[in-house]
Amino acid sequence: MSTPTLHKAYDSTLFKKQGEDLIEKLSNHLAQTTSGQSSTMNTWVPPQEEYLFWKTYASQEHSTATFFEDVLKRSIHTHHPKYIGHQIAPTVPVSGLSTMLSALLNNGMAVYEMGQASSAIERVVIEKFTETIGWQQGDGFLTSGGTLANLTALLAARKAKVRTDIWNEGHSSKLAIMVSEEAHYCIDRSARIMGLGEEGIIKVPVNTDYKIRLDLLQDYYDQATSKGLEVFAIIGSAPSTSTGVYDDLEGISAFAKANNLWFHIDGAHGGAAIFSSTYAHLLNGIKDADSVIIDGHKMMGTSSITTAVLFKNAVDSYATFSQKAQYLWEQNDDPDWFNIAKRTFECTKSMMSLRFFSIWNAYGDQFFDDFVTTLYRSASVFAKKIDEDPDFELAFEPESNIVCFRYTRNSTKNPIEQVNKTIRKILLEDGEFYIVSTLLKGEFWLRTTFMNPFTTVKHMERLLNKIKETVPVNVY
Numbered sequence: 001m002s003t004p005t006l007h008k009a010y011d012s013t014l015f016k017k018q019g020e021d022l023i024e025k026l027s028n029h030l031a032q033t034t035s036g037q038s039s040t041m042n043t044w045v046p047p048q049e050e051y052l053f054w055k056t057y058a059s060q061e062h063s064t065a066t067f068f069e070d071v072l073k074r075s076i077h078t079h080h081p082k083y084i085g086h087q088i089a090p091t092v093p094v095s096g097l098s099t100m101l102s103a104l105l106n107n108g109m110a111v112y113e114m115g116q117a118s119s120a121i122e123r124v125v126i127e128k129f130t131e132t133i134g135w136q137q138g139d140g141f142l143t144s145g146g147t148l149a150n151l152t153a154l155l156a157a158r159k160a161k162v163r164t165d166i167w168n169e170g171h172s173s174k175l176a177i178m179v180s181e182e183a184h185y186c187i188d189r190s191a192r193i194m195g196l197g198e199e200g201i202i203k204v205p206v207n208t209d210y211k212i213r214l215d216l217l218q219d220y221y222d223q224a225t226s227k228g229l230e231v232f233a234i235i236g237s238a239p240s241t242s243t244g245v246y247d248d249l250e251g252i253s254a255f256a257k258a259n260n261l262w263f264h265i266d267g268a269h270g271g272a273a274i275f276s277s278t279y280a281h282l283l284n285g286i287k288d289a290d291s292v293i294i295d296g297h298k299m300m301g302t303s304s305i306t307t308a309v310l311f312k313n314a315v316d317s318y319a320t321f322s323q324k325a326q327y328l329w330e331q332n333d334d335p336d337w338f339n340i341a342k343r344t345f346e347c348t349k350s351m352m353s354l355r356f357f358s359i360w361n362a363y364g365d366q367f368f369d370d371f372v373t374t375l376y377r378s379a380s381v382f383a384k385k386i387d388e389d390p391d392f393e394l395a396f397e398p399e400s401n402i403v404c405f406r407y408t409r410n411s412t413k414n415p416i417e418q419v420n421k422t423i424r425k426i427l428l429e430d431g432e433f434y435i436v437s438t439l440l441k442g443e444f445w446l447r448t449t450f451m452n453p454f455t456t457v458k459h460m461e462r463l464l465n466k467i468k469e470t471v472p473v474n475v476y
């Protein structure tokens with residue numbers, strides 16, 4: 001039996017009113033941010049203070065419109081051209097709208113009946129990826145983020161390459177994977193979740209360009225096998241997160257082939273460059289990978305979190321989880337592509353295929369080419385500016401849209417590391433720009449990722465000048 005509260009909660013007229021108001025707000029927000037008109041991109045508040053704000057808020061009455069407005073005001077604005085921080089896309093509005101559509105439909109996706117359109121669209125989207133890579137027998141699915149995607153691919157690798165049936169019998173041998181020391185932390189985490197332990201994660205050093213050292217691969221492999229480890233996979237970063245530098249995928253592929261290893265590419269950030277007419281060459285060798293993952297919410301403009309897990313051979317896409325769930329599907333052994341939960345970690349999954357398809361449907365492949373190409377180019381423009389400025393130092397020549405640099409004018413009071421840490425802190429609290437930091441070979445560097453197609457040379461110059469203006473006052 002319904003109640004007045006339940007009636008109100010599902011009232012379509014109220015929904016229309018609130019929805020129109022929200023769209024109005026978001027549309028103004030888009031206009032203000034993408035044009036760079038809004039003066040701040042972030043209003044920094046320390047965690048405890050923000051918590052107390054919302055704790056108090058929860059005890060008061062607020063209209064839905066006010067609540068939405070307050071969230072908007074107190075969140076970081078990824079659509080602002082001065083957002084040059086972590087790798088998350090300013091959502092393409094049509095992708096955001098498709099997320100709103102799916103959020104209300106709430107199809108569960110685990111089985112076909114619970115996501116008719118979105119399951120079929122998912123197959124079309126996956127084919128777009130596999131065809132662009134150039135695979136004839138490829139397949140895959142979408143999952144919730146790069147972290148989960150890497151774990152799923154590595155489980156498939158273990159299933160395909162390891163002699164014992166670990167799924168049923170548990171571990172009897174010591175397994176290992178090989179990866180560059182610059183790989184994203186989630187690879188390390190995946191390996192530990194899989195029970196490989198510290199010893200099972202063979203971290204290969206990088207060269208001065210931050211690419212995995214190919215000359216060391218065979219040595220590291222031989223040492224591991226002589227210790228009794230069974231190495232089953234090697235992972236290439238495309239690119240690595242801190243640096244945005246791509247490993248030599250052709251080189252890794254040759255090594256994998258020679259030693260019968262699974263070759264996985266973590267393309268969470270830059271796998272999307274397969275769509276770039278200018279930068280696709282960075283992924284030379286991708287065709288020989290056994291599996292690849294690509295995030296939509298980084299370099300493809302979708303709302304988060306949306307990741308493609310792709311396999312060169314369709315069978316590998318189905319082998320990972322051989323598990324019975326009689327209440328979901330009748331025939332356990334059929335590789336029916338349309339019951340997607342047979343292959344994903346998720347049971348209930350959001351209708352994430354819409355986030356890609358809505359963009360393809362509206363703007364075609366051209367959007368993805370323009371997006372990646374524009375952002376990678378921005379980084380090279382910024383790198384040139386830094387290189388030409390005696391007050392700054394560039395960590396390396398960027399290959400993608402990630403640039404690491406530091407302010408190097410000698411401080412009388414503080415070492416360079418401290419000066420740069422202070423710069424990062426001042427910028428965060430100031431809120432005009434958002435940039436982040438990283439450690440490279442143990443040293444502190446400022447780190448920028450060009451995620452916004454509306455960031456211009458003027459914004460770049462303003463950032464560098466702002467740093468120069470800020471530093472003397474605060475740390476000298």
Ligand SMILES: *Cc1c(COP(=O)(O)O)cnc(C)c1O
Nearest residue numbers: 145146147184239241266268269
């Ligand atoms: C961001 C990133 C990940 C993690 O992906 P999420 O979607 O944030 O879970 C993994 N690997 C690389 C190289 C990344 O850049």
